[in-house]
Amino acid sequence: MTILDGKTLAKKMTTTLKQRVAALQQQQIQPKFAVIIAGTDPASEIYLRNKVRRAERLGIEVAVFRFPANVTATTLIQQIQQLNQDAAIHAIMLEMPLPKQLDSQTIIAAIDPAKDADGIHPLNLGRILTGQPGLLPNTPYGIMQLLQAYQIPLVGANAVVVGRSTIVGKPIAALLTNQHATVTLAHSRTKDLTGLLQQADLIVAATGQPEWLHANAVKAGAVVIDVGMNQNAAGQLVGDVAYDDVAAKAGAITPVPGGVGPMTNVMLMTQIVALAEGSQANA
Ligand SMILES: NC(=O)C1=CN([C@@H]2O[C@H](COP(=O)(O)OP(=O)(O)OC[C@H]3O[C@@H](n4cnc5c(N)ncnc54)[C@H](OP(=O)(O)O)[C@@H]3O)[C@@H](O)[C@H]2O)C=CC1
Numbered sequence: 704m705t706i707l708d709g710k711t712l713a714k715k716m717t718t719t720l721k722q723r724v725a726a727l728q729q730q731q732i733q734p735k736f737a738v739i740i741a742g743t744d745p746a747s748e749i750y751l752r753n754k755v756r757r758a759e760r761l762g763i764e765v766a767v768f769r770f771p772a773n774v775t776a777t778t779l780i781q782q783i784q785q786l787n788q789d790a791a792i793h794a795i796m797l798e799m800p801l802p803k804q805l806d807s808q809t810i811i812a813a814i815d816p817a818k819d820a821d822g823i824h825p826l827n828l829g830r831i832l833t834g835q836p837g838l839l840p841n842t843p844y845g846i847m848q849l850l851q852a853y854q855i856p857l858v859g860a861n862a863v864v865v866g867r868s869t870i871v872g873k874p875i876a877a878l879l880t881n882q883h884a885t886v887t888l889a890h891s892r893t894k895d896l897t898g899l900l901q902q903a904d905l906i907v908a909a910t911g912q913p914e915w916l917h918a919n920a921v922k923a924g925a926v927v928i929d930v931g932m933n934q935n936a937a938g939q940l941v942g943d944v945a946y947d948d949v950a951a952k953a954g955a956i957t958p959v960p961g962g963v964g965p966m967t968n969v970m971l972m973t974q975i976v977a978l979a980e981g982s983q984a985n986a
């Protein structure tokens with residue numbers, strides 16, 4: 704059984720990124736990233752803190768724009784438009800989920816697709832479907848990098864993605880399809896999910912259900928990617944996969960923590976640096 708060690712791979716990628724940031728700074732380009740956060744979701748606060756720490760360690764400047772939970776769409780869109788026009792800002796990210804009264808797609812659509820380091824603007828998502836290069840949503844991007852680093856075969860593989868969110872399930876299904884996997888995109892209405900999972904060479908679990916996937920649904924030797932970030936009844940951080948149970952049967956598995964999460968962060972940093980590098984051409 705192989706542990707797909709996202710933490711170590713992310714560290715390795717960070718070393719290269721540091722050099723790229725230093726090279727930019729020598730050319731008087733300071734990579735700068737804006738994060739917009741609305742409300743005070745405790746999980747979002749933790750993700751934000753991690754991002755700011757990681758960015759600063761790399762030498763990326765971060766500007767955080769905080770809004771109360773009752774913020775209006777107009778206020779957020781005005782803030783985004785100002786950041787779109789600010790030439791010193793290379794990348795913009797909206798921390799999700801947004802407060803419930805807001806239509807997240809309306810807000811996301813205001814982000815300049817050329818500053819969309821999180822790859823969630825509909826234009827960038829559309830580019831995945833047409834197979835054009837573009838900015839990718841970071842979690843799917845990180846999963847693809849991890850699969851590639853461990854040379855997991857995808858051509859003709861039966862992949863089952865569980866969860867159909869816009870930032871994880873749907874785009875990872877499209878990216879796997881582009882790499883010639885045969886993809887089933889499953890969700891809470893899927894019939895005989897256990898039967899489908901038992902046929903899978905690759906499972907991506909993105910349900911948000913703590914320790915939901917058990918070995919009975921996993922084919923011996925399958926590759927299991929756990930996207931989940933959940934608290935169990937004891938308040939511990941657990942994935943969507945019952946790790947000990949599934950690890951004993953899988954061929955490869957991502958741990959939580961230390962799997963998909965660190966890859967998500969490092970891909971965000973990678974896309975911010977790439978956007979700052981792109982600004983050279985326009986300077
Ligand atoms: N590590 C990382 O970098 C990231 C981790 N996450 C984590 O990943 C998880 C998923 O988040 P996200 O992608 O936003 O998804 P959402 O929470 O938006 O949606 C969950 C999806 O899972 C499906 N689902 C829920 N329960 C079941 C079930 N019992 N059987 C089958 N399908 C089910 C839902 O189906 P339906 O559509 O029918 O309701 C839905 O499509 C969360 O734990 C989140 O915290 C998210 C982003 C990044």
Ligand SMILES: Nc1nc(=O)c2c([nH]1)NC[C@@H]1CN(c3ccc(C(=O)N[C@@H](CCC(=O)O)C(=O)O)cc3)C=[N+]21
Pocket residue numbers: 749750753796797798799800821823841842870932940959960961962963964965967968
């Ligand atoms: N627009 C948007 N894009 C996102 O990519 C996005 C988002 N909103 N909202 C929330 C989710 C969640 N997410 C995580 C990123 C890193 C870790 C991470 O680094 N996890 C560590 C553990 C962290 C800990 O110990 O608390 C690990 O898995 O090793 C987790 C979760 C990105 N998300």
